Amino acid sequence: MKSINWQWLGLAIAAVILQLLYLPTRLAGFVTDFTGLAERIETHGAAGIPGSFGFPALQPVSSVFYYFFYHSYSLEGWGWHLSMTLLHTINAALLFFLVRRLLGSGTERSAQLPAAAGALLFLFSPYATEVIVWRVGFHYLLVTTLLLGMLWHISRWLETPKATIFWTILGLQIAALLTYELAVIAPILGLILILWQHRRGELKEALYRLTIPQFSLVGLYFVGNRALLGSWIGHYGSEVHLQFPLGDMIANVGRYFVKMAAFSRYWPHPWKESVAVWLRQPFGLILLTLLSLGLLAWMFRSFRHVDRRAQLTWAFGLATFIALVPVLNLYFNYLLHIENDRYGYLPALFFYPAWVALLSRLPRGLYYFLTGVYLFISIGLLQRTNLYWAQSTRVYRTLLDDFPAYDRDSCYLLNLPDNLQGAPMFRDFSGKDRAFADALQYVKRQPYSGVLEEVVQYNMVFPTDGVLVEPDSNDLKVTFRQWGNWWWRRGIGASSYRDSSFIFHNEGHHYRLEWRDRPRAAAILYQDGSNWHSWTQQE
Structure with a gap:
């Protein structure tokens, strides 16, 4: 033996x-x-x-x-x-x-x-x-x-x-x-x-x-x-x-x-x-x-x-x-x-x-x-x-699986998790703001055919992190529900910037979205934990 x-x-x-x-x-x-x-x-x-x-x-x-x-x-x-x-x-x-x-x-x-x-x-x-x-x-x-x-x-x-x-x-x-x-x-x-x-x-x-x-x-x-x-x-x-x-x-x-x-x-x-x-x-x-x-x-x-x-x-x-x-x-x-x-x-x-x-x-x-x-x-x-990887993946996959705007011609995502405790999620270094759209196409395998606007990302600390959305005159005010987060864009901290249809004003714990071309028919979504919520535009 x-x-x-x-x-x-x-x-x-x-x-x-x-x-x-x-x-x-x-x-x-x-x-x-x-x-x-x-x-x-x-x-x-x-x-x-x-x-x-x-x-x-x-x-x-x-x-x-x-x-x-x-x-x-x-x-x-x-x-x-x-x-x-x-x-x-x-x-x-x-x-x-x-x-x-x-x-x-x-x-x-x-x-x-x-x-x-x-x-x-x-x-x-x-x-x-x-x-x-x-x-x-x-x-x-x-x-x-x-x-x-x-x-x-x-x-x-x-x-x-x-x-x-x-x-x-x-x-x-x-x-x-x-x-x-x-x-x-x-x-x-x-x-x-x-x-x-x-x-x-x-x-x-x-x-x-x-x-x-x-x-x-x-x-x-x-x-x-x-x-x-x-x-x-x-x-x-x-x-x-x-x-x-x-x-x-x-x-x-x-x-x-x-x-x-x-x-x-x-x-x-x-x-x-x-x-x-x-x-x-x-x-x-x-x-x-x-x-x-x-x-x-x-x-x-x-x-x-x-x-x-x-x-x-x-x-x-x-x-x-x-x-x-x-x-x-x-x-x-x-x-x-x-x-x-x-x-x-x-x-x-x-x-x-x-x-x-x-x-x-x-x-x-x-x-x-x-x-x-x-x-x-x-x-x-x-x-x-x-554990951070596992938590981030559950949020990542759930947001992809439950994306609710396939029937709309355009969609605005008011917030997306860039990472969870450093585990990368929806980040795009290309400068084209396509992190979520590319994930739908190459990970979920169900691409979105409409126009998808990613307004801003942020760092998740816990998988339950999210935001509150409320009207601010004719604009939107988007506020973290918790402390310890900050706004990100294209892999770094976000600054105020202009897009063709809105102006993003970073004001610290919240941001203000000033509409330049108000998207009355578009889906406006915000992420809260693993869930999507829809903001209904007020007339």
Whole structure:
């Protein structure tokens, strides 16, 4: 009788627990950018895969998966859910085996436990939900898988430099680059691993044979972007990715590390705001800079003189920073849950093993206790975050299912939930105010043929949030029934604006809708919780 493989059994148990935690989100995530993806896939078809369905980025590899998922999986089924949770589980398993390999086959404390604890913290991170639940986050999962595979094979190649392993490394890097632009950091991650794992006297050869080809592939990638897209970097474009606001980037380093190490996203708002703002002040910036430079100098001086766990802390800590570099100049959202958590998915892959290896320097009993408490808190916050997704989805689907104005030629929506506690709902970055209309077309599959005017959105705090509507002379006054909300439009806070038929006056807790062309035959609807109510125009 064969002995039990405890590692695989542990991974299986962890995978089952993950499924239970994410089960409430099975129908979630078909929101916002998903409708844009659906439109592009239906417009371009399979012929659009090489050009990423017209999206301004070189992502043909992830486009293959999106095309397959879109045409194979129902929006009411298990396909999307299982594919994305499974790939996240695979990433955690690959992380475990990579860390265990790098630490060697030492004692439980020196190798097995740091590898397992780091992988579990990554697996059950409450910050992974945006990537796993939002159905347009699959490329974050896939590029992480490919980069992990690349690092695993680099580790093998450094021990046994076979040609087949070398070409596998480059193949995985190419696939990663054509999945998502975050893969431009691949050569630097490989360089960190080479500097750590190389044998004495073999560094120059490893750099020449592998690092130069890896950097060359990134150079070709940039040239391809320029030739095919007209910009050195796709997605947000060079005007965003090549802007380097130094103060914000330094502050964001601290914000990300506090977020991952101390779960600051879930602190009371005054606490997290005060920390986020302080880190952008001159004293905070100077302290962060000096601390970072000091740690870097210490690392290079002491790296070869410490044990493998300390080396893991340094190497994966540096890899965390490298993985953050491409997103440090992007907006760091500390206000809401979930939003922009996707930017931290790849950095978290390296952060958690480094964090656990650092904690392992403590006395064994304290180390086990703190690691267990940390994992317990992480699972609790993950469950809470998935509850937000589930609540937002119930409201989202009910509003779509119960839309009552199909028999009218035009309709005004006085309010729409942009998000619930950060879980995205009806948001449109296109500037065309079509979030609800596109959801009717691509999620409900019953498009509205009339003219649909979305006046304004707002952030839901609870799934029962809504508004009161009352006449104000010849206009309408729309007021929140509760406190804690504010008006949104096109993904940010709403300002007063003019439309062809009305003027929107933002007056804080309420807004006033001044009619320019009074729509006497149109349906005027407002949302209250999961319900639609109709406002009857008074003569």
